[in-house]
Amino acid sequence: MARDTLTGSRIRERRAMAGMRQSELAREVGISASYLNLIEHNRRRIGGKLLVDIAQVLGVEPSILSEGAEAAMIATLREAAAGAGRAQPELDRIDEFAGRFPGWAELAVENHRRIASLERVAATLTDRLTHDPHLATSMHEVLTMVTAIRSTASILAETQEIEPEWEKRFQRNLNEDSRRLAESTQQLVSYLDGAGDVGASLTSPMEEVEAMLATHRYHFPQLEEGDAAIGFDFEGFVAEQPQLTSQGARDLAVTTLRQLGADARAMPREQVATVLRECGMEFTEIMRRFRVPMATVFRRLAILSDTLLPQSLGLVMCDGSGMLMLRKPVEGFPVPRFSAACPKWPLFQALNRPLRPIRQQVTVTGRDARPFECYAVTEAIGVAAFNEDPLYHSYMLVVPLERAAPDAREVGSSCRVCPSMDCEGRREPSILVQGL
Amino acid sequence: MGKRVLLIEDEPNIIEAISFILSRDGWAVATHSNGHDAVDVVEEAKPDLLILDVMLPGKSGFEILRHLRENYGPQDLPVMMLTARGQLKDREMAEKAGVNRFMTKPFSNAEMLEAVRELVAS
Numbered sequence: 001m002a003r004d005t006l007t008g009s010r011i012r013e014r015r016a017m018a019g020m021r022q023s024e025l026a027r028e029v030g031i032s033a034s035y036l037n038l039i040e041h042n043r044r045r046i047g048g049k050l051l052v053d054i055a056q057v058l059g060v061e062p063s064i065l066s067e068g069a070e071a072a073m074i075a076t077l078r079e080a081a082a083g084a085g086r087a088q089p090e091l092d093r094i095d096e097f098a099g100r101f102p103g104w105a106e107l108a109v110e111n112h113r114r115i116a117s118l119e120r121v122a123a124t125l126t127d128r129l130t131h132d133p134h135l136a137t138s139m140h141e142v143l144t145m146v147t148a149i150r151s152t153a154s155i156l157a158e159t160q161e162i163e164p165e166w167e168k169r170f171q172r173n174l175n176e177d178s179r180r181l182a183e184s185t186q187q188l189v190s191y192l193d194g195a196g197d198v199g200a201s202l203t204s205p206m207e208e209v210e211a212m213l214a215t216h217r218y219h220f221p222q223l224e225e226g227d228a229a230i231g232f233d234f235e236g237f238v239a240e241q242p243q244l245t246s247q248g249a250r251d252l253a254v255t256t257l258r259q260l261g262a263d264a265r266a267m268p269r270e271q272v273a274t275v276l277r278e279c280g281m282e283f284t285e286i287m288r289r290f291r292v293p294m295a296t297v298f299r300r301l302a303i304l305s306d307t308l309l310p311q312s313l314g315l316v317m318c319d320g321s322g323m324l325m326l327r328k329p330v331e332g333f334p335v336p337r338f339s340a341a342c343p344k345w346p347l348f349q350a351l352n353r354p355l356r357p358i359r360q361q362v363t364v365t366g367r368d369a370r371p372f373e374c375y376a377v378t379e380a381i382g383v384a385a386f387n388e389d390p391l392y393h394s395y396m397l398v399v400p401l402e403r404a405a406p407d408a409r410e411v412g413s414s415c416r417v418c419p420s421m422d423c424e425g426r427r428e429p430s431i432l433v434q435g436l
Numbered sequence: 437m438g439k440r441v442l443l444i445e446d447e448p449n450i451i452e453a454i455s456f457i458l459s460r461d462g463w464a465v466a467t468h469s470n471g472h473d474a475v476d477v478v479e480e481a482k483p484d485l486l487i488l489d490v491m492l493p494g495k496s497g498f499e500i501l502r503h504l505r506e507n508y509g510p511q512d513l514p515v516m517m518l519t520a521r522g523q524l525k526d527r528e529m530a531e532k533a534g535v536n537r538f539m540t541k542p543f544s545n546a547e548m549l550e551a552v553r554e555l556v557a558s
Contacts, residue, residue: 139520140491140520143520143541143542144447144450144520144541146541146542147447147450147520147541147542147543148447148449148450148453150542150543150544151450151453151454151457151542151543151544151545151548152449152452152453154544154545155453155456155457155545158545159460166456169452170452170453170456173449173452173453176449177449
Protein backbone atom coordinates (compact mmCIF):
# COMPACT_ATOMS: atom_id res chain seq x y z
CA MET A 1 0.00 0.00 0.00
CA ALA A 2 1.43 3.40 -0.94
CA ARG A 3 2.17 5.74 1.92
CA ASP A 4 -0.08 8.46 0.46
CA THR A 5 -3.21 6.37 1.01
CA LEU A 6 -2.92 6.95 4.79
CA THR A 7 -4.91 9.73 6.45
CA GLY A 8 -1.88 11.77 7.54
CA SER A 9 -0.35 11.61 4.09
CA ARG A 10 -3.64 12.72 2.56
CA ILE A 11 -3.85 15.71 4.91
CA ARG A 12 -0.34 16.67 3.95
CA GLU A 13 -1.11 16.29 0.25
CA ARG A 14 -4.32 18.35 0.49
CA ARG A 15 -2.59 21.05 2.55
CA ALA A 16 0.11 21.35 -0.10
CA MET A 17 -2.53 21.55 -2.82
CA ALA A 18 -4.24 24.34 -0.88
CA GLY A 19 -0.91 26.20 -0.59
CA MET A 20 -1.01 26.27 3.22
CA ARG A 21 1.94 26.03 5.58
CA GLN A 22 1.88 23.40 8.30
CA SER A 23 1.90 26.05 11.04
CA GLU A 24 -0.97 27.87 9.37
CA LEU A 25 -3.24 24.80 9.28
CA ALA A 26 -2.24 23.87 12.84
CA ARG A 27 -3.22 27.30 14.08
CA GLU A 28 -6.56 27.20 12.23
CA VAL A 29 -7.57 23.94 13.96
CA GLY A 30 -6.05 24.80 17.34
CA ILE A 31 -3.15 22.36 17.60
CA SER A 32 0.62 22.76 17.61
CA ALA A 33 2.57 22.55 14.37
CA SER A 34 4.68 19.74 15.80
CA TYR A 35 1.55 17.69 16.58
CA LEU A 36 0.25 18.25 13.04
CA ASN A 37 3.66 17.16 11.79
CA LEU A 38 3.30 13.86 13.67
CA ILE A 39 -0.20 13.43 12.22
CA GLU A 40 0.96 14.15 8.68
CA HIS A 41 3.69 11.55 9.04
CA ASN A 42 1.11 9.02 10.21
CA ARG A 43 2.64 8.78 13.67
CA ARG A 44 -0.44 9.94 15.51
CA ARG A 45 -3.94 8.63 15.01
CA ILE A 46 -6.53 11.18 13.92
CA GLY A 47 -10.31 11.09 13.90
CA GLY A 48 -13.41 12.75 15.33
CA LYS A 49 -13.67 16.53 15.64
CA LEU A 50 -10.06 17.29 14.72
CA LEU A 51 -10.40 15.43 11.41
CA VAL A 52 -13.65 17.28 10.67
CA ASP A 53 -12.00 20.63 11.48
CA ILE A 54 -8.99 19.94 9.26
CA ALA A 55 -11.26 18.80 6.43
CA GLN A 56 -13.30 21.99 6.80
CA VAL A 57 -10.21 24.20 6.65
CA LEU A 58 -8.92 22.28 3.62
CA GLY A 59 -12.37 22.44 1.97
CA VAL A 60 -12.89 18.69 1.54
CA GLU A 61 -15.24 16.05 2.93
CA PRO A 62 -13.77 14.30 5.98
CA SER A 63 -14.33 10.95 4.28
CA ILE A 64 -11.90 11.93 1.52
CA LEU A 65 -9.18 12.13 4.15
CA SER A 66 -10.13 9.11 6.24
CA GLU A 67 -11.74 6.37 4.18
CA GLY A 68 -10.52 3.98 1.56
CA ALA A 69 -7.56 1.72 1.43
CA GLU A 70 -6.22 2.70 4.87
CA ALA A 71 -9.38 1.51 6.61
CA ALA A 72 -9.35 -1.67 4.54
CA MET A 73 -5.72 -2.29 5.42
CA ILE A 74 -6.28 -1.83 9.14
CA ALA A 75 -9.35 -4.07 9.03
CA THR A 76 -7.32 -6.79 7.30
CA LEU A 77 -4.49 -6.41 9.82
CA ARG A 78 -7.02 -6.84 12.64
CA GLU A 79 -8.38 -9.95 10.90
CA ALA A 80 -4.83 -11.34 10.57
CA ALA A 81 -4.18 -10.60 14.27
CA ALA A 82 -7.38 -12.44 15.27
CA GLY A 83 -6.12 -15.64 13.65
CA ALA A 84 -2.52 -15.25 14.77
CA GLY A 85 -2.50 -18.23 17.12
CA ARG A 86 0.23 -18.03 19.76
CA ALA A 87 1.65 -14.73 18.47
CA GLN A 88 0.20 -11.71 20.25
CA PRO A 89 0.41 -8.62 18.04
CA GLU A 90 -0.07 -5.24 19.77
CA LEU A 91 -3.59 -4.46 18.64
CA ASP A 92 -3.63 -1.08 20.37
CA ARG A 93 -0.74 0.07 18.17
CA ILE A 94 -2.13 -1.17 14.85
CA ASP A 95 -2.61 2.37 13.47
CA GLU A 96 0.91 3.35 14.42
CA PHE A 97 2.25 0.21 12.74
CA ALA A 98 0.35 0.94 9.52
CA GLY A 99 1.40 4.57 9.66
CA ARG A 100 5.08 4.14 10.45
CA PHE A 101 5.75 1.00 8.42
CA PRO A 102 3.26 1.03 5.54
CA GLY A 103 5.43 -1.24 3.41
CA TRP A 104 5.67 -3.91 6.11
CA ALA A 105 1.96 -3.50 6.86
CA GLU A 106 1.17 -4.03 3.21
CA LEU A 107 3.34 -7.16 3.19
CA ALA A 108 1.47 -8.54 6.23
CA VAL A 109 -1.86 -7.82 4.53
CA GLU A 110 -0.76 -9.45 1.29
CA ASN A 111 0.51 -12.53 3.12
CA HIS A 112 -2.69 -12.79 5.09
CA ARG A 113 -4.74 -12.68 1.87
CA ARG A 114 -2.47 -15.21 0.21
CA ILE A 115 -2.77 -17.63 3.14
CA ALA A 116 -6.57 -17.33 2.98
CA SER A 117 -6.51 -18.01 -0.75
CA LEU A 118 -4.18 -21.02 -0.36
CA GLU A 119 -6.34 -22.39 2.43
CA ARG A 120 -9.34 -22.28 0.13
CA VAL A 121 -7.47 -24.12 -2.65
CA ALA A 122 -6.12 -26.69 -0.16
CA ALA A 123 -9.61 -27.22 1.20
CA THR A 124 -11.03 -27.79 -2.27
CA LEU A 125 -8.25 -30.17 -3.34
CA THR A 126 -8.31 -32.15 -0.10
CA ASP A 127 -12.06 -32.38 -0.32
CA ARG A 128 -11.67 -33.83 -3.79
CA LEU A 129 -8.88 -36.25 -2.90
CA THR A 130 -10.51 -37.62 0.21
CA HIS A 131 -14.11 -37.64 -0.83
CA ASP A 132 -14.25 -37.80 -4.57
CA PRO A 133 -16.72 -40.61 -5.13
CA HIS A 134 -16.60 -40.13 -8.88
CA LEU A 135 -12.88 -40.92 -9.08
CA ALA A 136 -13.15 -43.92 -6.74
CA THR A 137 -16.20 -45.30 -8.53
CA SER A 138 -14.66 -44.81 -11.97
CA MET A 139 -11.46 -46.60 -11.01
CA HIS A 140 -13.39 -49.46 -9.47
CA GLU A 141 -15.56 -49.76 -12.57
CA VAL A 142 -12.55 -49.79 -14.89
CA LEU A 143 -10.82 -52.54 -12.89
CA THR A 144 -14.02 -54.58 -12.75
CA MET A 145 -14.43 -54.34 -16.54
CA VAL A 146 -10.79 -55.28 -17.07
CA THR A 147 -11.22 -58.31 -14.80
CA ALA A 148 -14.28 -59.48 -16.70
CA ILE A 149 -12.58 -58.99 -20.08
CA ARG A 150 -9.35 -60.70 -19.01
CA SER A 151 -11.16 -63.68 -17.57
CA THR A 152 -13.55 -64.06 -20.50
CA ALA A 153 -10.82 -63.61 -23.11
CA SER A 154 -8.72 -66.27 -21.36
CA ILE A 155 -11.62 -68.71 -21.44
CA LEU A 156 -12.11 -68.17 -25.17
CA ALA A 157 -8.40 -68.41 -25.92
CA GLU A 158 -7.43 -71.28 -23.64
CA THR A 159 -10.43 -73.62 -23.43
CA GLN A 160 -9.89 -76.55 -25.82
CA GLU A 161 -13.50 -77.55 -26.34
CA ILE A 162 -16.23 -75.05 -25.61
CA GLU A 163 -19.91 -75.48 -26.35
CA PRO A 164 -21.16 -73.14 -29.10
CA GLU A 165 -23.75 -71.47 -26.83
CA TRP A 166 -21.08 -70.72 -24.19
CA GLU A 167 -18.74 -69.45 -26.86
CA LYS A 168 -21.44 -67.15 -28.20
CA ARG A 169 -22.32 -65.92 -24.72
CA PHE A 170 -18.71 -65.12 -23.85
CA GLN A 171 -18.21 -63.29 -27.14
CA ARG A 172 -21.26 -61.20 -26.36
CA ASN A 173 -19.97 -60.53 -22.83
CA LEU A 174 -16.60 -59.53 -24.23
CA ASN A 175 -18.19 -57.10 -26.64
CA GLU A 176 -20.41 -55.65 -23.90
CA ASP A 177 -17.57 -55.26 -21.39
CA SER A 178 -15.15 -53.72 -23.87
CA ARG A 179 -17.79 -51.12 -24.81
CA ARG A 180 -18.39 -50.30 -21.14
CA LEU A 181 -14.66 -50.12 -20.53
CA ALA A 182 -14.26 -47.64 -23.39
CA GLU A 183 -17.04 -45.42 -21.96
CA SER A 184 -15.63 -45.57 -18.43
CA THR A 185 -12.10 -44.71 -19.49
CA GLN A 186 -13.30 -41.85 -21.68
CA GLN A 187 -15.19 -40.35 -18.77
CA LEU A 188 -12.22 -40.85 -16.50
CA VAL A 189 -9.84 -39.17 -18.93
CA SER A 190 -12.13 -36.17 -19.41
CA TYR A 191 -12.46 -35.90 -15.64
CA LEU A 192 -8.70 -36.05 -15.07
CA ASP A 193 -8.12 -33.55 -17.89
CA GLY A 194 -10.12 -31.05 -15.88
CA ALA A 195 -8.56 -31.94 -12.54
CA GLY A 196 -6.04 -29.12 -12.71
CA ASP A 197 -8.80 -26.56 -12.65
CA VAL A 198 -10.15 -26.62 -9.14
CA GLY A 199 -13.25 -24.65 -9.94
CA ALA A 200 -14.22 -25.71 -13.39
CA SER A 201 -14.15 -29.47 -13.80
CA LEU A 202 -17.57 -31.08 -13.94
CA THR A 203 -17.68 -34.54 -12.48
CA SER A 204 -21.23 -35.77 -12.41
CA PRO A 205 -24.51 -35.29 -14.25
CA MET A 206 -25.75 -33.23 -11.31
CA GLU A 207 -22.79 -30.86 -11.54
CA GLU A 208 -23.31 -30.51 -15.28
CA VAL A 209 -26.93 -29.57 -14.66
CA GLU A 210 -25.90 -27.08 -11.96
CA ALA A 211 -23.39 -25.51 -14.37
CA MET A 212 -26.14 -25.18 -17.00
CA LEU A 213 -28.54 -23.61 -14.49
CA ALA A 214 -25.85 -21.20 -13.28
CA THR A 215 -25.03 -20.17 -16.86
CA HIS A 216 -28.68 -19.17 -17.30
CA ARG A 217 -28.70 -17.65 -13.79
CA TYR A 218 -31.55 -20.05 -13.02
CA HIS A 219 -33.78 -17.94 -15.26
CA PHE A 220 -35.57 -19.44 -18.27
CA PRO A 221 -37.90 -16.90 -19.92
CA GLN A 222 -39.41 -19.71 -22.03
CA LEU A 223 -40.87 -21.27 -18.87
CA GLU A 224 -42.28 -18.00 -17.54
CA GLU A 225 -44.78 -17.27 -20.29
CA GLY A 226 -48.08 -18.59 -19.00
CA ASP A 227 -48.66 -22.10 -20.28
CA ALA A 228 -45.70 -21.93 -22.62
CA ALA A 229 -43.86 -24.60 -20.66
CA ILE A 230 -46.54 -27.15 -21.58
CA GLY A 231 -45.49 -27.17 -25.23
CA PHE A 232 -41.84 -26.41 -24.57
CA ASP A 233 -39.34 -28.71 -26.27
CA PHE A 234 -37.30 -29.64 -23.17
CA GLU A 235 -35.27 -32.33 -24.96
CA GLY A 236 -34.40 -29.99 -27.81
CA PHE A 237 -33.40 -27.24 -25.38
CA VAL A 238 -31.09 -29.41 -23.28
CA ALA A 239 -29.50 -30.91 -26.41
CA GLU A 240 -28.19 -27.42 -27.24
CA GLN A 241 -26.65 -26.75 -23.83
CA PRO A 242 -22.85 -27.17 -24.03
CA GLN A 243 -22.49 -27.92 -20.29
CA LEU A 244 -24.58 -31.10 -20.60
CA THR A 245 -22.11 -33.59 -22.04
CA SER A 246 -23.62 -36.89 -20.89
CA GLN A 247 -27.02 -38.44 -21.48
CA GLY A 248 -27.44 -38.73 -17.70
CA ALA A 249 -26.98 -34.98 -17.34
CA ARG A 250 -29.43 -34.25 -20.17
CA ASP A 251 -32.08 -36.51 -18.63
CA LEU A 252 -31.60 -34.89 -15.23
CA ALA A 253 -31.79 -31.43 -16.81
CA VAL A 254 -35.12 -32.27 -18.47
CA THR A 255 -36.54 -33.42 -15.12
CA THR A 256 -35.28 -30.28 -13.38
CA LEU A 257 -36.61 -27.93 -16.06
CA ARG A 258 -40.00 -29.66 -16.10
CA GLN A 259 -40.16 -29.05 -12.35
CA LEU A 260 -39.25 -25.38 -12.79
CA GLY A 261 -41.84 -25.07 -15.56
CA ALA A 262 -44.54 -26.58 -13.35
CA ASP A 263 -43.53 -24.19 -10.54
CA ALA A 264 -43.76 -21.23 -12.94
CA ARG A 265 -47.27 -22.24 -13.97
CA ALA A 266 -48.36 -22.67 -10.36
CA MET A 267 -46.79 -19.37 -9.29
CA PRO A 268 -46.64 -16.92 -12.23
CA ARG A 269 -43.92 -14.32 -11.90
CA GLU A 270 -46.13 -11.22 -11.95
CA GLN A 271 -48.50 -12.67 -9.35
CA VAL A 272 -45.55 -13.58 -7.14
CA ALA A 273 -44.27 -10.00 -7.43
CA THR A 274 -47.72 -8.69 -6.35
CA VAL A 275 -47.96 -11.05 -3.39
CA LEU A 276 -44.43 -10.20 -2.25
CA ARG A 277 -45.30 -6.51 -2.36
CA GLU A 278 -48.45 -7.13 -0.32
CA CYS A 279 -47.22 -9.56 2.32
CA GLY A 280 -43.44 -9.87 2.00
CA MET A 281 -41.77 -13.20 2.73
CA GLU A 282 -44.72 -14.66 4.65
CA PHE A 283 -44.50 -18.21 3.39
CA THR A 284 -47.76 -19.44 4.87
CA GLU A 285 -49.64 -16.59 3.22
CA ILE A 286 -47.86 -17.19 -0.09
CA MET A 287 -48.80 -20.89 0.10
CA ARG A 288 -52.41 -19.97 0.83
CA ARG A 289 -52.63 -17.52 -2.07
CA PHE A 290 -51.20 -19.92 -4.65
CA ARG A 291 -52.47 -23.17 -3.08
CA VAL A 292 -49.10 -24.85 -3.42
CA PRO A 293 -46.85 -26.82 -1.03
CA MET A 294 -44.12 -24.96 0.82
CA ALA A 295 -41.38 -26.68 -1.18
CA THR A 296 -42.82 -25.11 -4.33
CA VAL A 297 -42.70 -21.68 -2.66
CA PHE A 298 -39.04 -22.24 -1.70
CA ARG A 299 -38.06 -23.33 -5.21
CA ARG A 300 -39.95 -20.50 -6.87
CA LEU A 301 -38.66 -17.75 -4.59
CA ALA A 302 -35.08 -18.99 -4.91
CA ILE A 303 -35.38 -18.92 -8.71
CA LEU A 304 -37.10 -15.51 -8.84
CA SER A 305 -35.00 -13.89 -6.11
CA ASP A 306 -32.27 -12.81 -8.53
CA THR A 307 -34.71 -10.60 -10.41
CA LEU A 308 -37.60 -9.94 -8.00
CA LEU A 309 -35.95 -9.50 -4.62
CA PRO A 310 -33.22 -7.16 -3.38
CA GLN A 311 -30.96 -10.11 -2.66
CA SER A 312 -30.29 -13.53 -4.14
CA LEU A 313 -31.55 -16.51 -2.11
CA GLY A 314 -29.88 -19.91 -1.94
CA LEU A 315 -31.59 -23.27 -2.21
CA VAL A 316 -30.42 -26.75 -1.26
CA MET A 317 -32.34 -29.98 -1.74
CA CYS A 318 -31.55 -33.48 -0.53
CA ASP A 319 -33.19 -36.88 -0.56
CA GLY A 320 -33.91 -39.09 2.44
CA SER A 321 -30.31 -40.32 2.53
CA GLY A 322 -29.05 -36.77 2.92
CA MET A 323 -27.52 -36.74 -0.58
CA LEU A 324 -27.54 -33.18 -1.92
CA MET A 325 -29.42 -33.14 -5.21
CA LEU A 326 -29.83 -29.45 -6.03
CA ARG A 327 -27.65 -26.52 -5.08
CA LYS A 328 -28.37 -22.90 -5.91
CA PRO A 329 -25.49 -21.20 -4.15
CA VAL A 330 -25.61 -17.96 -2.22
CA GLU A 331 -22.49 -16.02 -1.27
CA GLY A 332 -21.11 -16.89 2.16
CA PHE A 333 -22.95 -20.20 2.50
CA PRO A 334 -20.57 -22.78 0.98
CA VAL A 335 -22.08 -26.08 -0.08
CA PRO A 336 -19.60 -29.00 -0.37
CA ARG A 337 -19.17 -30.62 -3.76
CA PHE A 338 -17.94 -34.06 -2.71
CA SER A 339 -18.10 -34.60 1.02
CA ALA A 340 -21.23 -34.79 3.14
CA ALA A 341 -22.60 -31.48 4.37
CA CYS A 342 -22.79 -30.25 7.97
CA PRO A 343 -25.33 -32.35 9.91
CA LYS A 344 -26.43 -29.24 11.80
CA TRP A 345 -28.11 -27.72 8.75
CA PRO A 346 -31.86 -27.27 9.27
CA LEU A 347 -32.22 -29.15 5.95
CA PHE A 348 -31.36 -32.39 7.76
CA GLN A 349 -33.34 -31.61 10.90
CA ALA A 350 -36.39 -31.21 8.68
CA LEU A 351 -35.87 -34.80 7.43
CA ASN A 352 -36.67 -36.01 10.95
CA ARG A 353 -40.07 -34.37 10.96
CA PRO A 354 -41.66 -34.33 7.51
CA LEU A 355 -44.25 -31.64 6.76
CA ARG A 356 -43.21 -29.56 9.81
CA PRO A 357 -41.36 -26.53 8.43
CA ILE A 358 -38.33 -25.27 10.34
CA ARG A 359 -37.14 -21.68 10.56
CA GLN A 360 -33.73 -21.12 12.09
CA GLN A 361 -31.03 -18.47 12.08
CA VAL A 362 -27.53 -19.80 11.54
CA THR A 363 -24.00 -18.44 11.41
CA VAL A 364 -21.59 -20.18 9.08
CA THR A 365 -18.26 -20.92 10.76
CA GLY A 366 -14.97 -19.83 9.30
CA ARG A 367 -13.02 -16.82 8.29
CA ASP A 368 -15.94 -15.09 6.59
CA ALA A 369 -18.59 -16.04 9.15
CA ARG A 370 -21.95 -14.79 7.94
CA PRO A 371 -25.49 -14.96 9.27
CA PHE A 372 -28.41 -16.51 7.41
CA GLU A 373 -32.02 -17.36 8.05
CA CYS A 374 -32.81 -20.90 6.89
CA TYR A 375 -36.28 -22.19 6.09
CA ALA A 376 -36.50 -25.95 5.66
CA VAL A 377 -39.28 -28.39 4.93
CA THR A 378 -39.50 -32.07 4.02
CA GLU A 379 -42.21 -33.32 1.72
CA ALA A 380 -43.11 -36.75 0.37
CA ILE A 381 -42.50 -37.44 -3.30
CA GLY A 382 -44.49 -39.59 -5.69
CA VAL A 383 -47.99 -40.90 -5.27
CA ALA A 384 -49.09 -42.27 -1.91
CA ALA A 385 -49.72 -46.01 -1.84
CA PHE A 386 -51.26 -48.20 0.84
CA ASN A 387 -48.79 -49.78 3.27
CA GLU A 388 -45.82 -48.23 1.53
CA ASP A 389 -43.53 -45.82 3.32
CA PRO A 390 -43.15 -42.63 1.29
CA LEU A 391 -39.83 -41.27 0.06
CA TYR A 392 -38.91 -37.72 1.00
CA HIS A 393 -37.16 -34.70 -0.40
CA SER A 394 -36.02 -31.95 1.94
CA TYR A 395 -35.62 -28.33 0.82
CA MET A 396 -33.83 -25.44 2.51
CA LEU A 397 -34.13 -21.82 1.45
CA VAL A 398 -31.11 -19.77 2.54
CA VAL A 399 -31.71 -16.06 3.14
CA PRO A 400 -28.71 -13.78 3.88
CA LEU A 401 -29.06 -11.55 6.95
CA GLU A 402 -27.42 -8.30 7.95
CA ARG A 403 -26.63 -9.53 11.46
CA ALA A 404 -27.09 -12.72 13.42
CA ALA A 405 -29.43 -13.19 16.35
CA PRO A 406 -27.64 -14.03 19.62
CA ASP A 407 -29.14 -17.51 19.59
CA ALA A 408 -28.19 -18.25 15.95
CA ARG A 409 -26.90 -21.78 15.55
CA GLU A 410 -23.33 -22.21 14.38
CA VAL A 411 -23.13 -24.45 11.32
CA GLY A 412 -20.36 -25.36 8.90
CA SER A 413 -19.95 -26.50 5.31
CA SER A 414 -18.38 -29.93 5.87
CA CYS A 415 -16.19 -31.33 8.66
CA ARG A 416 -12.98 -31.27 6.58
CA VAL A 417 -13.07 -27.50 6.22
CA CYS A 418 -14.81 -26.58 9.49
CA PRO A 419 -12.77 -24.98 12.30
CA SER A 420 -15.30 -25.84 15.03
CA MET A 421 -13.31 -28.46 16.95
CA ASP A 422 -15.68 -29.21 19.82
CA CYS A 423 -18.68 -29.87 17.57
CA GLU A 424 -20.63 -32.91 18.66
CA GLY A 425 -21.45 -33.67 15.03
CA ARG A 426 -17.83 -33.89 13.86
CA ARG A 427 -17.21 -36.95 11.65
CA GLU A 428 -13.57 -36.40 10.78
CA PRO A 429 -10.68 -34.01 11.49
CA SER A 430 -10.52 -30.58 9.91
CA ILE A 431 -7.57 -29.79 7.68
CA LEU A 432 -7.86 -26.13 8.62
CA VAL A 433 -6.90 -26.84 12.20
CA GLN A 434 -4.87 -30.03 12.01
CA GLY A 435 -3.22 -29.45 8.62
CA LEU A 436 -2.96 -31.74 5.63
CA MET B 437 -20.66 -84.02 -6.98
CA GLY B 438 -17.61 -81.76 -6.47
CA LYS B 439 -16.92 -79.48 -3.59
CA ARG B 440 -19.29 -76.55 -3.26
CA VAL B 441 -18.16 -73.01 -3.95
CA LEU B 442 -20.41 -70.03 -3.29
CA LEU B 443 -19.54 -66.94 -5.32
CA ILE B 444 -20.96 -63.60 -4.12
CA GLU B 445 -20.24 -60.95 -6.76
CA ASP B 446 -22.43 -58.27 -8.35
CA GLU B 447 -20.88 -58.09 -11.81
CA PRO B 448 -22.81 -60.58 -14.00
CA ASN B 449 -20.07 -61.17 -16.56
CA ILE B 450 -17.49 -61.91 -13.86
CA ILE B 451 -19.98 -64.32 -12.29
CA GLU B 452 -20.36 -66.12 -15.63
CA ALA B 453 -16.62 -66.32 -16.23
CA ILE B 454 -15.69 -67.60 -12.76
CA SER B 455 -18.62 -70.01 -12.68
CA PHE B 456 -17.52 -71.44 -16.03
CA ILE B 457 -13.88 -71.86 -14.96
CA LEU B 458 -14.72 -73.52 -11.66
CA SER B 459 -17.45 -75.73 -13.11
CA ARG B 460 -15.02 -76.99 -15.73
CA ASP B 461 -12.63 -77.86 -12.93
CA GLY B 462 -15.27 -79.97 -11.20
CA TRP B 463 -16.62 -77.56 -8.58
CA ALA B 464 -20.33 -77.16 -7.84
CA VAL B 465 -20.80 -73.40 -8.11
CA ALA B 466 -23.65 -71.41 -6.59
CA THR B 467 -23.86 -67.65 -7.05
CA HIS B 468 -25.44 -64.67 -5.37
CA SER B 469 -25.21 -61.00 -6.31
CA ASN B 470 -25.99 -58.73 -3.38
CA GLY B 471 -24.85 -58.10 0.15
CA HIS B 472 -28.25 -57.56 1.79
CA ASP B 473 -29.01 -61.21 2.52
CA ALA B 474 -25.56 -62.68 1.79
CA VAL B 475 -25.09 -63.99 5.34
CA ASP B 476 -28.39 -65.93 5.16
CA VAL B 477 -27.42 -67.33 1.76
CA VAL B 478 -24.05 -68.54 3.08
CA GLU B 479 -25.62 -70.14 6.13
CA GLU B 480 -28.16 -71.93 3.98
CA ALA B 481 -25.76 -73.02 1.22
CA LYS B 482 -23.05 -74.28 3.62
CA PRO B 483 -20.32 -74.08 0.97
CA ASP B 484 -16.83 -75.56 1.22
CA LEU B 485 -15.40 -72.25 0.02
CA LEU B 486 -16.75 -68.72 -0.18
CA ILE B 487 -15.55 -66.27 -2.84
CA LEU B 488 -16.64 -62.82 -1.76
CA ASP B 489 -16.46 -59.49 -3.59
CA VAL B 490 -15.74 -56.46 -1.37
CA MET B 491 -18.00 -53.86 -2.94
CA LEU B 492 -21.49 -55.30 -3.00
CA PRO B 493 -24.87 -53.58 -3.00
CA GLY B 494 -26.40 -53.47 0.47
CA LYS B 495 -23.53 -54.71 2.61
CA SER B 496 -19.79 -54.75 2.02
CA GLY B 497 -17.74 -57.93 1.83
CA PHE B 498 -15.92 -56.84 5.01
CA GLU B 499 -19.18 -56.61 6.96
CA ILE B 500 -20.36 -59.98 5.66
CA LEU B 501 -17.08 -61.64 6.57
CA ARG B 502 -17.02 -60.15 10.06
CA HIS B 503 -20.54 -61.42 10.67
CA LEU B 504 -19.66 -64.90 9.39
CA ARG B 505 -16.54 -65.16 11.53
CA GLU B 506 -18.51 -64.25 14.62
CA ASN B 507 -20.95 -67.07 13.92
CA TYR B 508 -18.88 -69.76 12.16
CA GLY B 509 -15.67 -69.41 14.11
CA PRO B 510 -12.45 -68.25 12.44
CA GLN B 511 -11.31 -71.52 10.79
CA ASP B 512 -14.50 -73.16 9.62
CA LEU B 513 -15.10 -71.60 6.25
CA PRO B 514 -12.28 -70.67 3.87
CA VAL B 515 -12.98 -67.26 2.37
CA MET B 516 -11.34 -65.63 -0.62
CA MET B 517 -12.00 -61.92 -1.13
CA LEU B 518 -11.97 -60.27 -4.55
CA THR B 519 -11.46 -56.55 -4.80
CA ALA B 520 -10.42 -53.78 -7.11
CA ARG B 521 -9.10 -51.98 -4.03
CA GLY B 522 -5.62 -53.38 -3.52
CA GLN B 523 -4.41 -50.82 -1.00
CA LEU B 524 -2.60 -51.94 2.11
CA LYS B 525 -5.37 -50.68 4.37
CA ASP B 526 -7.91 -52.83 2.49
CA ARG B 527 -5.71 -55.91 2.89
CA GLU B 528 -5.33 -55.15 6.57
CA MET B 529 -9.06 -54.70 6.94
CA ALA B 530 -9.66 -58.02 5.18
CA GLU B 531 -7.13 -59.82 7.36
CA LYS B 532 -8.64 -58.31 10.48
CA ALA B 533 -12.06 -59.53 9.37
CA GLY B 534 -10.64 -63.05 8.98
CA VAL B 535 -9.97 -63.57 5.28
CA ASN B 536 -7.93 -66.57 4.10
CA ARG B 537 -6.93 -65.18 0.72
CA PHE B 538 -7.09 -61.67 -0.72
CA MET B 539 -7.13 -61.43 -4.51
CA THR B 540 -6.83 -58.11 -6.32
CA LYS B 541 -8.66 -57.51 -9.59
CA PRO B 542 -7.73 -58.03 -12.35
CA PHE B 543 -6.52 -61.61 -11.75
CA SER B 544 -5.87 -64.44 -14.18
CA ASN B 545 -8.07 -67.54 -14.40
CA ALA B 546 -5.08 -69.71 -13.53
CA GLU B 547 -4.40 -67.71 -10.37
CA MET B 548 -8.02 -68.00 -9.35
CA LEU B 549 -8.13 -71.78 -9.90
CA GLU B 550 -4.89 -72.36 -8.07
CA ALA B 551 -6.03 -70.27 -5.10
CA VAL B 552 -9.36 -72.12 -4.88
CA ARG B 553 -7.66 -75.52 -4.96
CA GLU B 554 -5.14 -74.50 -2.31
CA LEU B 555 -7.73 -73.07 0.02
CA VAL B 556 -9.98 -76.11 -0.01
CA ALA B 557 -7.07 -78.57 0.19
CA SER B 558 -5.68 -76.82 3.26
